[in-house]
Amino acid sequence: GENVEQHPSTLSVQEGDSAVIKCTYSDSASNYFPWYKQELGKRPQLIIDIRSNVGEKKDQRIAVTLNKTAKHFSLHITETQPEDSAVYFCAASLTALSNDYKLSFGAGTTVTVRA
Amino acid sequence: GAVVSQHPSWVICKSGTSVKIECRSLDFQATTMFWYRQFPKQSLMLMATSNEGSKATYEQGVEKDKFLINHASLTLSTLTVTSAHPEDSSFYICSARLLAGTETQYFGPGTRLLVL
DSSP states (O other): OOOEEEEEEEEETTSOOOOOEEEEETTTTTTTEEEEEEEEOOOOEEEEETTTOEEEEEETTEEEEEETTTEEEEEESSSOOOGGGGEEEEBBOOOOOGGOOOOOOOOOOEEEOOO | OOOEEOOSSSEOOOTTTTEEEEEEEESSSSSEEEEEEOOOOOOOEEEEETTTSSSOOEOTTTTTTTTTEEEEEEEEEEEESSSGGGGGGGEEEEEETTTOOOEEEOOOEEEEEEEE
């Protein structure tokens, strides 16, 4: 099955600086890579996703890059704000009906933005 | 749109009792629902995949007789933790995938279970 590794496990940044979280995956057939943000005790919320036919995607202060050859993808948050403090999870999936579009999650990164 | 609810949001029960958790897609029909378990400061671990009208598919190591899943309609899936024990205490989260939609999963708010 798919194995997703995520680094770092914790990340502390000064407000206004950038944050980068990196993930690697094992199954070269995976073709869908979402990122979720989870605040303490709350549900994971999708913040951005990328599919394997695209190398980069941006949404305001958030961007994701994908390197299929190296099997890794990264989340970039620019101009960080205190409300960006949360746990971030990357995930990977082979989007096929045969496997129900299951997601494999990374271990998570706790991001703390210092004011 | 794409709102998923869970009930109850938290439950405390005695060891040996059974607990039922409901997951509903409020404004869409969900072909597939997923059940996850999340221990403190850990990632989401997929327990099972539930397709409407068919038996759930359980991940390796998850006891199907202990975690009963029923997906009776396109908007409702239930997870019953039978004969709960303290080690079953966790945060249980469901997610739903849109019928004939994309691969995006929408998560419920979670149910915190504490077994005494």
